[in-house]
Amino acid sequence: MTEIKIGTRGSRLALIQTEMVIRRLQQELSAGSDLSFHPVTFTTRGEIFGSVPLSSIGGRGVFSGEIEEALVARKVDLAVHSAKDLPSEVHPDTVLLAVIPREDPSDVLIMPKDRDSDIPEIIGTGSPRREFLIKKIYPEAECRLLRGNVPTRLEKLRSGEYDAIILAEAGIKRLGLDREECFDYIKLPPDSFIPAGGQGIIALQVRRDHRLFTFLEKLVHRRTQTALDAERLVLRKISAGCHEAAGVYAFSPDTPAENSDKLMIKYFLFRDGRLFSDSISGDPERYADLADSLLKSYSDTTSPEERT
Ligand SMILES: NCc1[nH]cc(CCC(=O)O)c1CC(=O)O
Numbered sequence: 450m451t452e453i454k455i456g457t458r459g460s461r462l463a464l465i466q467t468e469m470v471i472r473r474l475q476q477e478l479s480a481g482s483d484l485s486f487h488p489v490t491f492t493t494r495g496e497i498f499g500s501v502p503l504s505s506i507g508g509r510g511v512f513s514g515e516i517e518e519a520l521v522a523r524k525v526d527l528a529v530h531s532a533k534d535l536p537s538e539v540h541p542d543t544v545l546l547a548v549i550p551r552e553d554p555s556d557v558l559i560m561p562k563d564r565d566s567d568i569p570e571i572i573g574t575g576s577p578r579r580e581f582l583i584k585k586i587y588p589e590a591e592c593r594l595l596r597g598n599v600p601t602r603l604e605k606l607r608s609g610e611y612d613a614i615i616l617a618e619a620g621i622k623r624l625g626l627d628r629e630e631c632f633d634y635i636k637l638p639p640d641s642f643i644p645a646g647g648q649g650i651i652a653l654q655v656r657r658d659h660r661l662f663t664f665l666e667k668l669v670h671r672r673t674q675t676a677l678d679a680e681r682l683v684l685r686k687i688s689a690g691c692h693e694a695a696g697v698y699a700f701s702p703d704t705p706a707e708n709s710d711k712l713m714i715k716y717f718l719f720r721d722g723r724l725f726s727d728s729i730s731g732d733p734e735r736y737a738d739l740a741d742s743l744l745k746s747y748s749d750t751t752s753p754e755e756r757t
Pocket residue numbers: 531532533534599615616617618619620621647648649650651
């Protein structure tokens with residue numbers, strides 16, 4: 450048996466996602482293959498500093514740095530991440546492959562069923578993007594820092610610390626927590642409540658020189674990979690830090706009225722008190738050109754110094 454080590458975080462969601470990838474790889478291996486896959490868990494800085502705003506933790510890749518280092522140092526063969534937790538650039542010796550179809554990328558507002566009012570006053574989120582977008586819906590609401598893994602966040606909602614919290618639909622679905630009787634789940638439509646780049650996508654990170662690279666490359670889910678690449682390209686170009694409100698969503702509109710061969714990209718960025726936002730659609734094979742035209746309105750109104 451050849452053991453293939455897969456670096457991952459140790460949270461329940463991270464382990465479920467890693468198991469999804471392992472199952473997929475096992476299905477695709479030819480009979481008689483001698484590969485066996487084993488998760489190797491890492492504790493990242495994002496978890497060690499679990500109660501402060503993410504923007505106050507220094508360095509890149511708060512949830513992925515340690516795992517990527519092990520990958521580049523050949524201590525693990527592969528790594529599995531939530532794409533949205535990755536910095537906009539990964540180590541140049543590695544690439545990200547989307548081998549599992551994207552889960553619903555929406556955010557969800559979750560409220561206890563027994564509350565007095567339909568309008569939440571205190572909303573738990575530590576994400577500047579979610580805060581910016583939810584205040585358009587509930588201008589009077591106050592957003593309070595909420596950190597921790599998904600079950601912890603739901604526990605804090607249950608304990609009455611918040612009137613509502615915002616989570617990714619993908620996480621609560623994969624954990625099977627989307628049907629709890631005591632909560633209302635209000636889906637925030639992703640074409641207006643624009644998700645974080647990569648939300649709902651599981652990224653398999655592999656070194657270009659790994660012997661499984663060509664095998665893995667063949668397994669990508671085309672639409673998901675296109676969305677991942679397009680969203681990450683936009684993220685690199687706007688170079689939003691985690692203290693800025695920014696979202697990007699690339700998708701193929703598949704309602705009959707629209708042309709499903711097209712890739713639609715939407716983004717918004719709230720920077721220095723100004724809102725940049727645009728959407729464009731075109732040929733998915735040319736997403737780099739699309740992203741460039743998309744960001745034209747942004748660069749036209751931004752001086753070169755501001756863009757660096
Ligand atoms: N930052 C935490 C994180 N990273 C990925 C997910 C959900 C799964 C996904 O988006 O694929 C979550 C939880 C959340 O934001 O509610």
